[in-house]
Amino acid sequence: MITTDTTKRAAIQSPAVQCHVTVFTTTNPKSLGKTFKLGMKGLEKSTAGHMRDGTFQVRCSSTAPELVALLSSVNTDQALSASLPINLSTSGQIVTKDAAESRPGALSRSKDCFAFAVGQPCLITLDYDPKDETLSRHQLWARLQDVCPAVAGSLAVWWCSGSSHIYNGDTEFQGLRGQRIYLIAADGGDIVRFGEVLAKRLWLNGHGRIEISASGAKLDRGLFDAAMFQPARLDFIGGSVCHPPLSQRRGAPVILSDGAWLDTKVAMPDLTATEEARYLAAIDDAKAAAEPAAAAARKSWVANRIEGDVARLVAAGCPADQARERVERTLNSALAGTLMGDFEITLQDGKVVTIGEVLDNRERYHGALCLDPLNPSHRGGAADGKLYLFGAVPTIYSFDDGGVVYRLRRQPMRLYLLPGCKAELASAIVQWLSGEPDVFTRGGVLVQVAEGGVRTVRKHRLSHLVGSRVALYRRSDKGQDVPVDIPSDVIDQVAELVGG
Known part of the structure; x- marks a missing residue:
C-alpha cells in the first residue's frame, strides 16, 4: 500500500509494507542524463533537456538485492525518484506543469503531484558529486558512518554516477565521477529533516565547504547534494548515451550492508544548542574566509x-x-x-x-x-x-x-536637479511614489511594505527609499550628467506633500 497522507501513518505497521519508488521514462526528449561523443577536441559532453513528456511507474524495492536489480534495470531514457504520486496512482503520463491543465489524468513532475511517503519506508538518495577531491567508495562510506554510525547495520547500496567510466576501446577517457549511496528510511516523512541534520553534522566533522558561484554568491555545500532530500527530485542513474566508439562500463551496484531500514529519527538526532552554535560559527568562519x-x-x-x-x-x-x-x-x-x-x-x-x-x-x-x-x-x-x-x-x-x-523593481526614474526647481523635483518624486506598489499612505502617514511587515517611512527611510529608486543628476559645465544625492530639503518637501 502506498501512502503519502499523514492521516495514514498506521500503514507502517502492516507486515506487508514495502518500499516503493517511481521510475520515470521520457519520450521527449529521447534520453535523460548525459551524452558523450568523440569530437575534434576529444571527449565532448552534452546534457539532455528536461523531460516534457513521458510516463511513470511505481515499483517495489524493499531489500538490498531488489534495489540492486532495480538500479541495474534503469536505462538512459529513465530516471529514478524516491517520491510517489500524491493521488496514489501507480502508473500514468508525465507532462510539464503547464500542459497538465489540458491533459486530464496526466501528472507533472512537481511537488504538486509527487511527495515522500509519510509513515512509509522511503528511499534515501545520497548524491556525492565532488568538485575537486574524489573519495573512493570505501572513504565515502567511512565518512558517512563517522556521522551516522547506524548506517553500518542498515540496508545500504552504492553505485557510481550515470556519467562515470566512459571508455574508448580499452582506454578509459573518464573515470569515477559522482557516486550514490542508497538507504531506506523507515519513515519517508523524516527525510527532509534527516538531510538537513546530516549536512550540519558533516560540517561539524569538517566535511562542508563554501563554493563561490559565477556571480560571487557564497554557497553552502556539503558532502551530499542537499536537493536530493527534497520531494520530486530525479536521480539520473540510468547511465549515459555513448556514441561509438565510446562505451560505458560502470559494473554493477554494490551492497554495502544488507541490513534493516534506517530509523532516521534515532540514527540522526537533532543538534543540541551547543552543536548548533558550533555549526553556525563554522559556516560564518568559512564564508568570511571565502x-x-x-x-x-x-x-x-x-x-x-x-x-x-x-x-x-x-x-x-x-x-x-x-x-x-x-x-x-x-x-x-x-x-x-x-x-x-x-x-x-x-x-x-x-x-x-x-x-x-x-x-x-x-x-x-x-x-x-x-x-x-x-x-x-x-x-x-x-x-x-x-x-x-x-x-x-x-x-x-x-x-x-x-x-x-x-x-x-522597475528601472529607477531619471530626474535632474535644476537651479530653482526643487519644488518641481519634489512633485515629480511624489508622482513617482504614487505608482510604487509597496508604498502608500495610511492615516496620513507614509508607509512601506518591507521586511515582512508595514513600516512607517520617516525621513531617513524616505531618503534611502527615494535614493535607491530615483537616479538624480545635474548637468556639468561640459554638458555631462553627474550623479548627485537628493537634497535634504527636497526630502522634507516630499514628506510634507505625501503625508499632508
Whole structure:
C-alpha cells in the first residue's frame, strides 16, 4: 500500500509494507542524463533537456538485492525518484506543469503531484558529486558512518554516477565521477529533516565547504547534494548515451550492508544548542574566509556582462553617455538582491525577457518558471526560479542554494536637479511614489511594505527609499550628467506633500 497522507501513518505497521519508488521514462526528449561523443577536441559532453513528456511507474524495492536489480534495470531514457504520486496512482503520463491543465489524468513532475511517503519506508538518495577531491567508495562510506554510525547495520547500496567510466576501446577517457549511496528510511516523512541534520553534522566533522558561484554568491555545500532530500527530485542513474566508439562500463551496484531500514529519527538526532552554535560559527568562519574570492567573482561577473548590456541599451535608443552608468547600477543592484527593469532573465522555454517586460505583463508571467537570474547555468540550466508578481513586492524565488528571493523593481526614474526647481523635483518624486506598489499612505502617514511587515517611512527611510529608486543628476559645465544625492530639503518637501 502506498501512502503519502499523514492521516495514514498506521500503514507502517502492516507486515506487508514495502518500499516503493517511481521510475520515470521520457519520450521527449529521447534520453535523460548525459551524452558523450568523440569530437575534434576529444571527449565532448552534452546534457539532455528536461523531460516534457513521458510516463511513470511505481515499483517495489524493499531489500538490498531488489534495489540492486532495480538500479541495474534503469536505462538512459529513465530516471529514478524516491517520491510517489500524491493521488496514489501507480502508473500514468508525465507532462510539464503547464500542459497538465489540458491533459486530464496526466501528472507533472512537481511537488504538486509527487511527495515522500509519510509513515512509509522511503528511499534515501545520497548524491556525492565532488568538485575537486574524489573519495573512493570505501572513504565515502567511512565518512558517512563517522556521522551516522547506524548506517553500518542498515540496508545500504552504492553505485557510481550515470556519467562515470566512459571508455574508448580499452582506454578509459573518464573515470569515477559522482557516486550514490542508497538507504531506506523507515519513515519517508523524516527525510527532509534527516538531510538537513546530516549536512550540519558533516560540517561539524569538517566535511562542508563554501563554493563561490559565477556571480560571487557564497554557497553552502556539503558532502551530499542537499536537493536530493527534497520531494520530486530525479536521480539520473540510468547511465549515459555513448556514441561509438565510446562505451560505458560502470559494473554493477554494490551492497554495502544488507541490513534493516534506517530509523532516521534515532540514527540522526537533532543538534543540541551547543552543536548548533558550533555549526553556525563554522559556516560564518568559512564564508568570511571565502569573501576575497567572492568579491573577485562579483567584479568579474559585472565585467563579463557590462559591455554586452551597454550595447543592448544603446541599440534600444539609450544615449551612450547614460547606458554604462545605468548598466552598472542594474548589475550591482542584482548582486544585492534587487532585479531592475533592464535586467534580463531566461524563462524555462528559453525565451529571454527583461524585468520591465515581466512587470508590464504580470498576468502573463505570474507563476512562470525561469533559470536562476544570476546563475543560469546552475544544475545544467535547470528552471530553479519562479515568478510571484501579484504581491506588494513582486519577486522571483530561486531554489538555488536552499532558496533566494530576488525583488523585482522597475528601472529607477531619471530626474535632474535644476537651479530653482526643487519644488518641481519634489512633485515629480511624489508622482513617482504614487505608482510604487509597496508604498502608500495610511492615516496620513507614509508607509512601506518591507521586511515582512508595514513600516512607517520617516525621513531617513524616505531618503534611502527615494535614493535607491530615483537616479538624480545635474548637468556639468561640459554638458555631462553627474550623479548627485537628493537634497535634504527636497526630502522634507516630499514628506510634507505625501503625508499632508
